[in-house]
Amino acid sequence: MLQPKSYPEFVAKALMLDNDPFEAMVDDDNPWMEGFVLVMSVSVLAGIAYAIGGFLTALTLPDPNLVYTTLVQGWRQVAATTSLPPADVERVIGDMWTIATVATGYAGGWSHLLPILAIPGIAVVWWVFFSVVSFGVARAFGGVGSLNATFGAAALTVAPLVLLFVSIAPFAGVGAVPIMVWAGLIGYRAVHVAQEMEWRGAALTTAIVYVVALALILLAITAFALGYSAGGFR
Amino acid sequence: MNSHSHVVLLGQTSREEWTQRSNWLPDFNQIWNAARLNLVDALDPYERGYITVSMRQGLGMIVVLGLLAGLLPFLANLWLSLRVGAAAPIAAAAASLAEFAAGDPSNATARYVSANASLIAGLEPRMPGFLAALLSSLGLWLNTPLSWLSNWIVYGAAVAALARMMGAHNNLQMFFAATSFTAVPMLLTGLAPIPFFGPVAVILAWVWSLIVYYHAVRLATGLDAARTLLSMALPMVLVAAIPTLLAIFLALLAWIA
Numbered sequence: 259m260l261q262p263k264s265y266p267e268f269v270a271k272a273l274m275l276d277n278d279p280f281e282a283m284v285d286d287d288n289p290w291m292e293g294f295v296l297v298m299s300v301s302v303l304a305g306i307a308y309a310i311g312g313f314l315t316a317l318t319l320p321d322p323n324l325v326y327t328t329l330v331q332g333w334r335q336v337a338a339t340t341s342l343p344p345a346d347v348e349r350v351i352g353d354m355w356t357i358a359t360v361a362t363g364y365a366g367g368w369s370h371l372l373p374i375l376a377i378p379g380i381a382v383v384w385w386v387f388f389s390v391v392s393f394g395v396a397r398a399f400g401g402v403g404s405l406n407a408t409f410g411a412a413a414l415t416v417a418p419l420v421l422l423f424v425s426i427a428p429f430a431g432v433g434a435v436p437i438m439v440w441a442g443l444i445g446y447r448a449v450h451v452a453q454e455m456e457w458r459g460a461a462l463t464t465a466i467v468y469v470v471a472l473a474l475i476l477l478a479i480t481a482f483a484l485g486y487s488a489g490g491f492r
Numbered sequence: 493m494n495s496h497s498h499v500v501l502l503g504q505t506s507r508e509e510w511t512q513r514s515n516w517l518p519d520f521n522q523i524w525n526a527a528r529l530n531l532v533d534a535l536d537p538y539e540r541g542y543i544t545v546s547m548r549q550g551l552g553m554i555v556v557l558g559l560l561a562g563l564l565p566f567l568a569n570l571w572l573s574l575r576v577g578a579a580a581p582i583a584a585a586a587a588s589l590a591e592f593a594a595g596d597p598s599n600a601t602a603r604y605v606s607a608n609a610s611l612i613a614g615l616e617p618r619m620p621g622f623l624a625a626l627l628s629s630l631g632l633w634l635n636t637p638l639s640w641l642s643n644w645i646v647y648g649a650a651v652a653a654l655a656r657m658m659g660a661h662n663n664l665q666m667f668f669a670a671t672s673f674t675a676v677p678m679l680l681t682g683l684a685p686i687p688f689f690g691p692v693a694v695i696l697a698w699v700w701s702l703i704v705y706y707h708a709v710r711l712a713t714g715l716d717a718a719r720t721l722l723s724m725a726l727p728m729v730l731v732a733a734i735p736t737l738l739a740i741f742l743a744l745l746a747w748i749a
Binding site for chain 1: 546547548551578579580581582600601604605607608611612615616617618619623624627628630631632634635638641642645646649653656664665668
């Protein structure tokens, strides 16, 4: 049975690594659906807070076109004192500026709304990835939980996203690393409870999931860098 | 179900329990004991023979002390950004770059960068200047407890994992509850904006915090001094080593290319 009223307590207790919410999610009559609703609820709220914060931050700053013009003029002055090729660096600054302003919402327009889609999207992908990979690895290490139960418990890894609620204030925010590490600790507890494993197996399972994720991210970055250097994106 | 029952169903915890200050903060004596390096009384004030402080209390203490420590920097940021009429990070960056360029007048690059930062700080924000200054300073203020929480979790996770591998038998909640008291000496970092005394206070805060952390880890894990120090030092060594190794690797690649 869906229990959205309990989500604030689930999230708070998961952040404190309490056993209760993990057991409640595993024992739920539909852990997969409960997990999906929990992940979506927390991540959409975090996305909205982030989007509002991005909008306010953009308002505290000058017009992006003026800032870009000033930055490029500044670079031209600096380039005169260095041996770096001005045109190439100017192009890189332009590309980076486009990515940064769209990603942060500084570019204005619809880019402000990007986090409302991006944060839940990433959260759902991470939840599915973590659940499936940890289930497979845990089974190899002697775990006994079902995939459905793992989906339920692993949904609590979304809890650290509540830190993004603070991003509603301009320039306030928390980095990706603390969120990923806190989610990792919660993930460890989720594997521990859902798969009924001893701590060593649960810790190893969580670490392997992160190593696989890191390898995939590095692969994606390398592919992007190769594509960019071969003339893509421009 | 009888409302006076001691059985608490998940999702039906009484609001009173969640809002009680004592559930979110240790009492003042515990904080004072931690500052005096008397971690035994700080972590187990009722002498029950085990750590009774909770991770929730630790989190609350870090947030409150972080906000207190950020108060003076908040006022300094607000003052600076109100004078410039720009967002606090831009005003602060322009001020520090101007100071840096003034310290080395022969450095043309520093002069150009500083001049451009001042130009950007001088551009009109898209909301009234005072509001941009106020909101951005508030945001930076909130970053103090957030960065303390981040350090507590990230460094703590690494130390806890190493301690476990070295034979500790504590659980994670107990570990994080104990190490949260590191925030007590960090209160001194709030004095950073004071000229001359500020940097000394920051160094003192870090040294004092490391000592508190050491005592907290020892009490929580029960490890001996050598293994405690090793589990504390290894994450720092790794953090320093990884960028160095990466730089060497990239330099090697560039050399081969």
